[in-house]
Ligand SMILES: Nc1ncnc2c1ncn2[C@@H]1O[C@H](COP(=O)(O)OP(=O)(O)OP(=O)(O)O)[C@@H](O)[C@H]1O
């Protein structure tokens with residue numbers, strides 16, 4: 001466990017002089033979930049295509065369990081599955097047929113049994129004989145995810161697995177991804193949803209201008225946008241002004257009329273001390289709130305460059 005299963009080193013790619021990937025470096029530990037974030041056109045799909053051997057890079061190297069993907073695509077492909085941004089399920093075929101076909105292609109010994117059990121697991125048994133063109137977006141994505149598990153791959157690449165899904169379907173898919181992780185699978189996904197990265201990922205990378213400009217755990221990433229804050233709201237502006245003087249040693253910032261914020265270091269103690277000081281001086285508070293930066297704040301901070 002915990003060995004490196006994927007190593008992306010100095011990967012570059014240009015399209016007709018347009019340098020999309022300048023120098024991308026990512027390593028992935030076995031059993032972890034990595035979320036690659038980036039704006040539209042940042043190059044997320046391009047990177048996934050290179051990593052899975054569908055596209056040649058202009059430089060650098062990708063190894064999956066020490067197998068060079070560019071040199072040994074057939075061998076490498078046994079170790080992973082790739083669910084692309086535009087679902088690859090065939091609309092004319094039924095759910096059953098799609099899965100069965102993949103199981104046959106991946107030389108599953110008991111293709112029927114594998115198909116049946118995946119349909120069951122992804123809640124598609126009832127719809128198994130319907131043409132996929134009649135499936136909802138959520139059902140297609142579930143089928144897509146089921147297909148990515150055929151052949152028991154070590155690593156699962158998912159390009160925007162929940163784009164366009166309603167909140168319930170998204171939560172369902174998240175649960176399924178968590179379950180894959182709990183079974184020891186390594187998952188590399190791209191997403192536009194910061195909430196998704198926050199919920200699923202052990203490690204996050206931000207791709208911007210062809211490079212990973214920041215990476216870390218969700219909590220580490222949030223630190224990029226600053227500290228936790230204590231927000232104090234007063235009924236009267238003159239109370240806010242008084243508090244500003246009283247709390248000078250905490251370097252308070254006046255956000256707006258009636259409102260002050262303080263960076264928190266030792267969270268509970270600072271909060272208690274501040275509230276005590278206000279009570280002692282009989283400065284009335286309307287309300288207070290402790291806030292942690294969100295990944296949205298990080299995205300904004302990093303986008304500003
Ligand atoms: N085959 C291609 N030929 C020319 N340009 C391409 C090709 N594929 C991608 N690009 C360009 O490379 C850039 C990155 O595209 P890519 O699809 O990798 O971005 P993305 O991060 O996946 O975006 P999205 O979030 O919209 O899916 C874009 O400017 C795109 O136009």
Ligand SMILES: [Mg+2]
Pocket residue numbers: 044045046085159
């Ligand atoms: Mg994409």
